Ligand SMILES: [Fe+2]
């Protein structure tokens with residue numbers, strides 16, 4: 668691929684991933700707070716969600732380092748690129764920030780829906796990263812290739828805990844509307860959103876990191 672186009676593609680791709688990883692771990696903080704309050708005895712499940720949260724934060728950091736090593740900030744993509752945000756908007760009528768996680772967890776049916784959305788989003792992520800790993804443009808950047816390989820390794824452990832929780836309650840099977848939402852949102856990102864970002868020379872870069880105000884993560 669022509670070098671500037673290759674760089675632009677990877678720039679857009681990594682900017683979308685960085686945004687999604689941050690949305691992922693910051694929204695899991697809210698799920699965890701509500702889960703600890705509503706189901707304090709579900710210690711195994713809580714530990715698995717905590718591990719999921721830690722993984723997503725690590726993924727975010729890997730993309731951040733990828734940008735830092737190039738001496739530039741990511742492109743300023745927004746929630747319209749975040750699969751989990753768009754899924755929640757379609758299924759709950761608001762984005763993650765507006766979601767009342769306490770009331771969601773207080774309702775078994777609504778919490779089951781939230782878990783199914785997380786399962787679908789993570790499974791979509793695993794499928795997508797499998798595709799990316801076969802693309803020469805991704806393989807041309809060894810650091811980025813390594814990041815996607817690590818994400819692929821982590822992804823199954825992200826949806827299996829929620830699937831297990833749902834299975835014990837007979838709620839694991841995604842509803843048709845949830846599967847259609849997942850399919851459509853993925854298609855619209857790939858067919859419309861990504862090309863629009865790619866061909867938009869006026870797209871600004873972020874001026875600050877999403878985690879600028881957070882405490883540093885404890886060493887693993
Ligand atoms: Fe991730």
Ligand SMILES: [Fe+2]
Pocket residue numbers: 723789792821822825
């Ligand atoms: Fe994940």
